[in-house]
Amino acid sequence: xxGKLFGAATIAALAFAAQPVWAQDSVKIGFVSTFxxxxxxxxxxxxxxxxxxxxxxGGKIAGKKIEIVYEDDQFKPDVGKARSExxxxxxxxxxxxxxxxxxxxxxxxxxxxxxxxxxxxxxxxGPSQIAGExxxxxxFSTSWQNDQTPMAMGEYLNTKGVKSLYVVAPNYAAxxxxxxxxxxxxxxxxxxxxxxxxxxxxxxSAELTKIAAAKPDxxxxxxxxxxxxxxxxxxxxxxxxxxxxxxxxFSIDAITLPQQGELALGTLGAQEWVNDLPNxxxxxxxxxxxxxxxxxxxxxxxQSYDAIMLIASAAEALKGDLSNKDKVRAELKKANxxxxxxxxxxxxxxxxxxxxxxxxxxxxxxGMMTVKTIATAVKDGKDSYYQKCSMK
Amino acid sequence: xxxxxxxxxxxxxxxxxxxxLAAGLTLTFGIMDLVNLAHGSLxxxxxxxxxxxxxxxxxxxxxxxxxxPATFVVGVIVEVVVARRLYVRDHLDQxxxxxxxxxxxxxxxxxxxxxxxxxxxxxxxxxxxxxILPGVPYPAYRFAIIVVGALVALLLAWLVARTRxxxxxxxxxxxxxxxxxxxxNIELLFSLVFGLxxxxxxxxxxxxxxxSSVKIGMGDDILILAFVIIVTxxxxxxxxxxxxxxxxxxxxIVGRVYLSDWLKAVMDPAAASAAAPAISQVLxxxxxxxxxxxxxxxxxxxxx
Numbered sequence: 001x002x003g004k005l006f007g008a009a010t011i012a013a014l015a016f017a018a019q020p021v022w023a024q025d026s027v028k029i030g031f032v033s034t035f036x037x038x039x040x041x042x043x044x045x046x047x048x049x050x051x052x053x054x055x056x057x058g059g060k061i062a063g064k065k066i067e068i069v070y071e072d073d074q075f076k077p078d079v080g081k082a083r084s085e086x087x088x089x090x091x092x093x094x095x096x097x098x099x100x101x102x103x104x105x106x107x108x109x110x111x112x113x114x115x116x117x118x119x120x121x122x123x124x125x126g127p128s129q130i131a132g133e134x135x136x137x138x139x140f141s142t143s144w145q146n147d148q149t150p151m152a153m154g155e156y157l158n159t160k161g162v163k164s165l166y167v168v169a170p171n172y173a174a175x176x177x178x179x180x181x182x183x184x185x186x187x188x189x190x191x192x193x194x195x196x197x198x199x200x201x202x203x204x205s206a207e208l209t210k211i212a213a214a215k216p217d218x219x220x221x222x223x224x225x226x227x228x229x230x231x232x233x234x235x236x237x238x239x240x241x242x243x244x245x246x247x248x249x250f251s252i253d254a255i256t257l258p259q260q261g262e263l264a265l266g267t268l269g270a271q272e273w274v275n276d277l278p279n280x281x282x283x284x285x286x287x288x289x290x291x292x293x294x295x296x297x298x299x300x301x302x303q304s305y306d307a308i309m310l311i312a313s314a315a316e317a318l319k320g321d322l323s324n325k326d327k328v329r330a331e332l333k334k335a336n337x338x339x340x341x342x343x344x345x346x347x348x349x350x351x352x353x354x355x356x357x358x359x360x361x362x363x364x365x366x367g368m369m370t371v372k373t374i375a376t377a378v379k380d381g382k383d384s385y386y387q388k389c390s391m392k
Numbered sequence: 393x394x395x396x397x398x399x400x401x402x403x404x405x406x407x408x409x410x411x412x413l414a415a416g417l418t419l420t421f422g423i424m425d426l427v428n429l430a431h432g433s434l435x436x437x438x439x440x441x442x443x444x445x446x447x448x449x450x451x452x453x454x455x456x457x458x459x460x461p462a463t464f465v466v467g468v469i470v471e472v473v474v475a476r477r478l479y480v481r482d483h484l485d486q487x488x489x490x491x492x493x494x495x496x497x498x499x500x501x502x503x504x505x506x507x508x509x510x511x512x513x514x515x516x517x518x519x520x521x522x523x524i525l526p527g528v529p530y531p532a533y534r535f536a537i538i539v540v541g542a543l544v545a546l547l548l549a550w551l552v553a554r555t556r557x558x559x560x561x562x563x564x565x566x567x568x569x570x571x572x573x574x575x576x577n578i579e580l581l582f583s584l585v586f587g588l589x590x591x592x593x594x595x596x597x598x599x600x601x602x603x604s605s606v607k608i609g610m611g612d613d614i615l616i617l618a619f620v621i622i623v624t625x626x627x628x629x630x631x632x633x634x635x636x637x638x639x640x641x642x643x644x645i646v647g648r649v650y651l652s653d654w655l656k657a658v659m660d661p662a663a664a665s666a667a668a669p670a671i672s673q674v675l676x677x678x679x680x681x682x683x684x685x686x687x688x689x690x691x692x693x694x695x696x
Contacts, residue, residue, distance in 0.1 A: 036508075036608075037609075171666045179662070195661065195666060202604035205402040205603075209398045209649075226605050233514065237514060237532070238521065238531050
């Protein structure tokens with residue numbers, strides 16, 4: 001009996017000795033995104049921005065090498081969870097960042113923050129649950145809470161005097177948040193609402209026919225990536241571009257514009273970051289990105305860049321010693337870094353308090369499709385769920 | 393009324409696409425007794441080949457016309473190299489082998505075309521709307537799918553009912569051994585039928601591409617529906633596949649449009665939108681089960 005116990009203890013001791021978790025000489029960041037399938041373009045944009053952030057940092061944080069481990073969630077919650085688990089348990093990363101999709105993030109959250117006691121920084125997804133009752137000391141966001149961007153759109157539609165709106169979104173966590181967001185602030189009439197199958201429905205013929213029959217003053221959509229490309233194409237094919245303007249969130253951006261082309265010209269969207277925001281670090285980021293990859297970066301990329309810079313600011317302040325997690329969290333919470341958005345601070349639920357802008361799809365002088373800021377819709381916006389969060 | 397008509401057309405368009413996919417499947421299943429799970433891969437290959445040719449030639453029509461014979465060749469190669477060896481094996485072996493083919497094709501496409509999806513633009517001359525009735529616009533491209541789909545269905549009906557090849561196909565579907573015994577070159581017939589099925593699948597894939605997207609595994613999702621169609625219609629029957637496909641197209645629209653509107657009257661819109669397609673999916677299986685109870689070999693299947 002004693003021998004057995006001794007044996008087990010030795011093995012445990014050896015295992016710990018073999019992998020000294022915190023005494024490593026690199027800062028290890030796991031990055032989960034979609035790198036294959038129809039939405040791979042989004043993951044690629046994020047990866048490029050992370051690589052650019054590492055380059056801008058000179059490959060080092062507080063003298064330690066930056067090591068990024070990319071994992072592909074294949075656009076599936078179960079795969080995303082398994083990959084996150086691998087990052088935490090096997091790679092023993094210091095931080096996990098990324099996550100495009102709310103359903104993938106929700107599936108992975110507990111695995112990383114609770115079971116793994118590792119800090120997670122969402123560079124895109126912002127489900128309402130995590131901003132409210134599921135808020136977590138190990139969770140930070142460099143993006144937004146899902147409802148916020150459509151809420152900004154709703155405010156803008158009020159000032160523009162759009163009288164009736166038809167809401168179409170995919171039927172999953174983020175789609176429902178987005179629709180709830182626009183309905184919360186928009187004061188006109190909701191002419192109709194449809195929620196489509198996600199992610200397999202790419203044909204919107206039935207929904208567009210309903211919209212044509214309802215004759216609203218505007219359509220509000222949330223269709224990220226490949227789905228946005230299809231919706232815009234089919235909106236034009238159905239001839240609705242001549243009668244019903246399209247107002248969008250996350251559906252017309254640097255990822256989708258190369259494929260939407262001139263079909264998207266003149267459409268309006270809401271966003272917390274636009275490539276022409278006037279601050280020095282944003283200029284540098286956009287210029288270097290365009291020089292390196294010959295295309296415009298998107299907010300997915302900008303948020304990922306911010307996530308890496310946020311991590312760097314905390315690690316620098318602690319001189320690279322990440323062993324005390326309370327200290328790491330406290331440093332992260334200060335948000336002492338130069339965000340591409342300009343001023344950046346965290347609310348109590350560790351989501352940003354930030355401005356939202358209205359952007360228009362235009363052609364740049366070189367003939368490339370892009371977006372430019374035309375108005376500020378919301379100033380210092382807080383999400384609607386932070387009061388439900390137990391962290392004060 | 394116009395609204396109803398447009399929604400019916402949406403259902404017809406989906407039904408015709410499904411018919412093209414199901415036609416090849418029902419022929420291979422009915423005549424060669426082969427359960428070909430990889431039929432969806434041919435749908436995908438057709439779309440990818442079309443993308444390549446359209447990019448090369450810069451013309452949708454030319455690209456599509458080149459993609460069809462290319463898909464035929466891929467179909468014949470699959471038949472000669474793999475499928476031919478499976479005819480004598482039981483269905484379980486066939487399922488295993490053709491499932492392997494799915495993985496092979498998905499990986500092959502990843503190697504050749506990369507992991508990101510491709511997009512095929514609607515040709516400019518079809519990017520507008522047409523007036524199906526005065527004052528009722530309908531997307532021209534979808535109308536073109538209906539026209540092409542209907543023409544191909546007619547062509548197929550003529551081929552099966554009026555030509556020698558069609559006679560052999562019908563004979564093969566009712567009694568395979570007998571036509572072999574009568575000295576018909578069965579190997580050639582099988583290769584032809586398989587290639588023909590591939591062409592129809594490829595045509596469906598490339599026509600669906602501009603309204604959905606060209607991506608790895610695009611045929612796998614739609615394959616189950618194609619199997620439901622051929623079983624409901626009667627295995628080996630082109631007529632059955634057509635009737636069942638049109639039915640499935642209309643059921644899908646009922647689920648997405650009318651059912652969700654009815655449900656919205658009694659429940660939350662998001663929940664209604666989620667429940668309606670699920671119910672219409674289940675409805676498809678219920679209809680299939682009902683048909684099979686009434687006619688165990690399907691609507692137009694050969695009675696034993």
